[in-house]
Amino acid sequence: MLVESFALIQARLGVDAVRAFNDAILPVVVCQWVTEEDHAVAAEAVLTSGCRGLSLVDCSSFRVMRRLGIRRAFAIDRHFREQGFDLLPDIVAG
Helix, strand or coil: CHHHHHHHHHHHHCHHHHHHHHHHHHHHCCCCCCCHHHHHHHHHHHHHHCCCCCCHHHHHHHHHHHHHCCCEEECCCHHHHHCCCEEECCCCCC
16 A cells, blocks of 8 residues: 555655655554465456556555455455445545
8 A cells, every 4th residue: 555655645646745754654654564375366366357557556555454354444445345345434436
């Protein structure tokens, strides 16, 4: 999620906004890092999905969330709902 957050903030708002996010928000976030096994499982999911829009970041998130028993995602990406997660807010973009 951090990779996508940084990329989105940087693309839409610039590096100063990324710096503000990094300095103000990240100190209060508990981050769960992707393990080598998580990455391998996520990469295989991307390669076998046949879905052009399903990203390695998404599949890595699904893997880590399942490993940790997390059922709710702060996301508007339909892939999370398709994978069985509840969304906060309860909307899907696009």
